Amino acid sequence: MAREVIQIRDLWFSYDGDPVLREVNLTVKEGEFLALIGPNGGGKTTLLKLMLGLMKPDRGSILVFGKAPQEVAHRIGYVPQSLHLNRGIPVTAFEVVLMGRRVPGRGRHRYERQDQMAARKAMERMGVWALRDKKMSALSGGQHQRLLIARALAAEPEMLFLDEPAANIDAKGQGALYELLKALNARMTILLVSHDLMVVSRHSHAVACVNERLHYHDEAEITEEMMDIFECPVDLIAHGQPHRVLKPHED
């Protein structure tokens, strides 16, 4: 029986009184590859941030590795949506990946040789080592995205959260990205926010559809209900992937 790495019980969250998430329950087991899908504004990113302890729920409890999220967030590799970052700041690609090596609880921070080695390894894995001396602002969206994944991997995390990682990557790059995630999944639990159902049907073990409420499917199938009730942005062509319709939720 795999360990439960995330346990969410009756979680509620609102921005300025407008509910974003309600009655969310979710259990994620170690080694799982869970895709979070749902419409824009449905609360997917909010849910990730709550699990990282970046925001506090109004009600309910979240346990990550059995502890409060703030205490263990540094064990999670987080790949945010890149459009929210401060691209203006002068910083090289290597410096950004090194940021993943910071360890909480140390006063003054310096990067040691082993940090540089880990950053290099992560960049080689993502195929971006050649970009190390380039300025972040000079890079393309796809390169940027790969560097953010490298930054998350540099921390040698036990779990990986990715928020729309394929948004700026072309079709060929996406294929490579998902192959890489699959390989990483052998070593770590992966949570992926996506609206690309190809990845959902091909690689993930389970799908959670988030639109204020959360519905969990432990098989990676797209149901009619996801499309109708939760208005998930399903691309029905799905690149020739077959999609089965599961029976409705029983609640």
Add this chain to the structure above:
Amino acid sequence: MLDALQIDFIRHAFMAGLLASLLCGVIGTLVVINRLVFLSGGIAHAAYGGIGVSVFLGIPFLAGTLGFSLAAALVMAAVTLNARHRSDTVVGVIWAVGMALGIVLIDLTPGYHVDLMSYLFGSILTVGRLDLFVLSGAGVFVVLVVTYFYHDLSAMAFDEEFARLRGVPVRGLYFLLVCMVAVCVVFIIRVVGLILVMALMTIPPYMAEGYARSLRSMMVLAVVLSALLTTGGLCLSFAFNLTSGAAIILTAGAAFFISILLNKFLRARRKAAG
């Protein structure tokens, strides 16, 4: 020119310009990349309230202004902490209220007149030995703090949420940064005036940003540029008998526009070269 350097007040003016450049280059870089220019302007203007408080209560200028500016800075930091991008209204209010308070308090103090112009443009030619010591102290303090927190400041500016996850004390650093801006502004206003502070905090870092590959090189380049511009401006002001603060600002402003045009030109040429 070398003869002029024999004269104390002229030598002091050049040294004040260089020390102000050090402070503004380092802090200004952090201000520019963290998009805190408006907030810094707010602190600089609200500092006038501190001058009013000092005059009214009869306490030393430096203590009154420093205390008032730090208080205004802390309020602004607290308000802007969680809504970094929607904070301009509150900053604008504190900006205006601080200045108005300063003027009213000076009105209420009988027989006292503070020249608003010297607050706006400073009086770099009256800088004394003590001012230079204070500026040097502030310079050493700021360089030490920024060196100590360098990687954390860089991580915070690039991606605040990720920095928090890696244990960077983002809130504390933000307050520290805003307080350093306040201290810097107060010490430099005494010497070169509030308008020159804002010019030196924004123009050299902005010019440096395009050429720098790291925060560190941006700071160094900003300090060097700032030193060149203040020295050049002072030379012009002595040569043509101009108000020194304004001459420095115009020199910096001219360099700013030239650098923008130059960048445009270089980019166009690179494009044409394919």
